[in-house]
C-alpha cells in the first residue's frame with residue numbers, strides 16, 4: 054500500500070545537513086584543481102597544502118568544512134587561516150580540538166600582539182621589523198612562533214607587505230629573533246586578468262625565497278614555504294611553486 058509521507062509521521066532528519074554535501078563537492082573541486090595544477094607543473098600534489106581562509110565563516114561551518122575534507126580522505130595537509138585577530142579570539146575555542154594549525158594571514162596591529170600569540174600557531178603577514186621584534190619579545194621563553202614575511206609583489210598601493218627589495222632584510226630580522234622561526238613568505242597576487250602579470254608576481258616571491266635560502270643567513274634554513282594563490286589564481290601560484298594555497302570563496306561560496 055502506498056502511504057502518504059506527509060501524514061505517515063514525523064519526518065526523519067536528513068542524514069547530512071545540505072551544507073555538508075555542498076562543502077564536500079566544493080572541496081573536492083578545489084583539491085582537483087590543485088592536483089591538476091601540480092601535475093601540470095611536474096610537482097607532487099602532496100607538496101601543496103590547503104589553507105582554508107575562514108574569514109566571516111562561523112565555527113560550525115568551518116568544522117563542517119574540516120569534516121568534509123576528512124571524509125574526502127585526500128592526502129593534503131589542511132590549515133586554517135583568519136585575517137583578523139578578533140575572529141581568531143572568537144572562534145579559536147570552538148576549533149582548538151581539530152588539531153589544525155591556525156594561521157593569522159591578515160595584517161597584525163601592535164595592540165593585538167598578545168591576543169595573536171594566544172591563538173595563532175603561525176603569523177603569516179609580518180611586514181615590518183618592529184612587529185617582528187615585538188612578536189619575538191612577547192614570545193620569548195616559549196617555543197618559537199612560526200612566522201612568514203608578507204611581500205607585496207605587485208606594488209599595488211592597496212596591498213600590505215614589504216616591497217620585494219626589502220624582503221631579504223626583513224626576513225633576516227625575523228630570523229634573528231630568538232622567539233620566532235622564519236618559515237617562509239606570503240603574498241597576495243596581482244589583481245590582473247593577464248596570467249603573465251599574475252605569474253610574474255608569484256615568481257618574484259619564489260625568487261625572494263630562493264635568495265633568502267641561498268644566503269645561508271642564520272635562522273633562514275626553514276624558510277621554505279610560499280603561501281600564494283587564492284580562489285581566482287591558485288593554478289598560477291601552484292605553477293610558480295606555491296607550497297600553501299589559501300582558499301575561501303571556492304570552498305565556502307561568495308562572502309555576503
Ligand SMILES: *Cc1c(COP(=O)(O)O)cnc(C)c1O
Pocket residue numbers: 106108136158159241283284285299300301302303
Ligand atoms: C580572503 C583571503 C583569501 C581567500 O580568498 P578567496 O578569493 O576567497 O579564495 C586568501 N588570503 C587572504 C589573505 C585573504 O584575506
